[in-house]
Amino acid sequence: MQHIRDGIMVVNTETIAGKVITQNLGVVGGSTVRAKHIGKDIGALFKNIGGGELRAYTELLEESRNEAIARMVADAQARGANAIVNVRFATSAVTAGASELFAYGTAVLVE
Amino acid sequence: MRSIDARVGTITASLLMTVLMFSSVALGQTEGQEAEPFSGAALLCLGPIFLIILPFVVFGILWTVVTPVMFLYGVFFSESNMRKRMDDIVQRESASIEHFGKDPLSTLKGANIIGGISESGLVYASFVYSPSHWQLLIARINQLFGGRVDVMHRVISVGRAEAKQRLREQAQIAGWQDVLNVRIDTAEMTPPSNPKGSKAVEIFAYGTGVRYG
Numbered sequence: 001m002q003h004i005r006d007g008i009m010v011v012n013t014e015t016i017a018g019k020v021i022t023q024n025l026g027v028v029g030g031s032t033v034r035a036k037h038i039g040k041d042i043g044a045l046f047k048n049i050g051g052g053e054l055r056a057y058t059e060l061l062e063e064s065r066n067e068a069i070a071r072m073v074a075d076a077q078a079r080g081a082n083a084i085v086n087v088r089f090a091t092s093a094v095t096a097g098a099s100e101l102f103a104y105g106t107a108v109l110v111e
Numbered sequence: 112m113r114s115i116d117a118r119v120g121t122i123t124a125s126l127l128m129t130v131l132m133f134s135s136v137a138l139g140q141t142e143g144q145e146a147e148p149f150s151g152a153a154l155l156c157l158g159p160i161f162l163i164i165l166p167f168v169v170f171g172i173l174w175t176v177v178t179p180v181m182f183l184y185g186v187f188f189s190e191s192n193m194r195k196r197m198d199d200i201v202q203r204e205s206a207s208i209e210h211f212g213k214d215p216l217s218t219l220k221g222a223n224i225i226g227g228i229s230e231s232g233l234v235y236a237s238f239v240y241s242p243s244h245w246q247l248l249i250a251r252i253n254q255l256f257g258g259r260v261d262v263m264h265r266v267i268s269v270g271r272a273e274a275k276q277r278l279r280e281q282a283q284i285a286g287w288q289d290v291l292n293v294r295i296d297t298a299e300m301t302p303p304s305n306p307k308g309s310k311a312v313e314i315f316a317y318g319t320g321v322r323y324g
Contacts, residue, residue, distance in 0.1 A: 010233040011319040013220055013292045017228030042170070049181035051189035051243025053273075054311050058239045061313060065235065087233060089315060091298035 008073050009083040010105070016083055019110040025079045029104035030071025034064040061101070065089070068103040081107035185243030193269055200272045207279040211289075215282055216275060216318065221291045229324030233317065234285060236277035240270035241311035267312060271295060274314040287320030294318065 009016060040056040047054055068089075076084050087105035208214055221228065242250070246262045253260045274295065282290050296315040 009231070011231050012233060012294070012317060013231070013319045017221055017224070017231055017321065042173075046177050046181050048241045048310060049178060049244045050184040051241055051246060052192055054239045054241050057311065057313070058237060061237045061239065061315070065237065065315075069233075087317075088294075089235075089296060089317060091296065091313065091315065 006073055006077060008076050008081065009110070010069065010073065010087055011083070011085055012087045012105075014086050016085060016110055019083070021083075021085070021108045022111050023109040025076070025081045025107040025109065027104060028072050028075040028079065028081070028084060028107045029102060030068045030073070030075060031100060031102040032064045032067045032071065033100045034060060034067070061091075064101040065103070068101040072103045072105065076107040079107050081109060083108050083110045182244055185245040189243035189246055193265065197269055197272065200269070200276050203276050204272075204279070207276070207283060210283055211279070215279055215288070215290050216293045217289070217291060218293050219291060221319075221321065224321075224323075227324060228321045230322045231291075231319050232285070232287075234278065234281050234287060234290060234320040235315065235317035236274055236281050237313060237315045238270055238274040238277060239311050239313045240266065240273070242266040244310075247310060267297070267314075270312055270314045271297075274316040278316040278318065282318075282320050285320055286322070288323055289321050290318040291321055292319050 015021060044054045044056050072084065072087075084105040084107055087103060090102040090104075092100045092102075242263065246266065250260050250262045253262065275293075278290065278293070294317055296317075298313040298315065
């Protein structure tokens with residue numbers, strides 16, 4: 001299944017329906033800072049004047065989010081968890097064009 | 112350390128070349144020969160400098176040409192583009208509501224669900240939307256008088272509607288029947304520490320997709 005990443009279930013609810021949390025393994029997180037190359041930045045700069053969707057940045061954020069989740073999952077795997085519950089996301093723009101994405105949640109063992 | 116060495120090397124080389132260029136031109140003048148400013152040596156020295164300057168010149172020309180064109184485009188089309196996008200979202204929204212039988216998104220955490228849930232997983236969608244500089248100008252004028260800044264309100268509602276609709280579509284692709292605990296985050300791509308960046312908002316919607324069974 002697509003939503004089970006490397007054997008780990010990731011949800012942003014406090015529990016996983018139909019399963020019982022048997023052990024809490026602590027907070028896990030993953031973050032990434034990414035930037036587009038200057039060509040796309042200049043393109044977005046011009047697009048910005050006219051308004052509308054900045055597709056380059058949408059893609060950038062999507063990619064970085066996937067990477068942050070992958071790192072969080074790797075962290076949970078290292079702790080021997082089989083699920084991450086109550087996942088939250090935080091974004092911060094470090095500089096223009098580069099953004100820091102942070103995903104965190106609680107690694108648990110479910111049955 | 113290695114990169115610093117390389118940089119020092121480049122600077123020294125370019126300085127040397129500049130000195131060489133000026134001396135060659137000066138020599139040519141003192142010897143009273145024909146004025147030939149772009150001799151081989153001079154060209155060799157000027158070449159790298161031109162190469163460095165060229166991208167800036169190209170960008171400058173592009174900037175002076177494209178900026179007014181894009182601004183005018185924003186003046187005439189940004190509002191109607193936004194309306195078109197809103198209409199598009201409304202259409203897609205009714206299509207997905209038809210598919211799910213209701214609006215799948217909810218901020219409930221699933222405690223109200225009586226039947227069992229067989230599967231669940233994370234679903235998310237993001238959207239970066241920027242107001243045109245024309246709209247920013249109108250907003251700036253609005254801010255002088257205070258009260259409602261309707262332009263910005265419209266921009267951000269379109270952004271949110273689009274992010275929510277993308278979340279519905281993602282849920283549909285993954286085959287979820289419902290999306291619980293939906294949260295909508297708004298991040299500014301231009302932090303106060305960097306006022307010169309793009310003026311855009313990033314909207315990120317996420318939730319837990321569930322399948323009943």
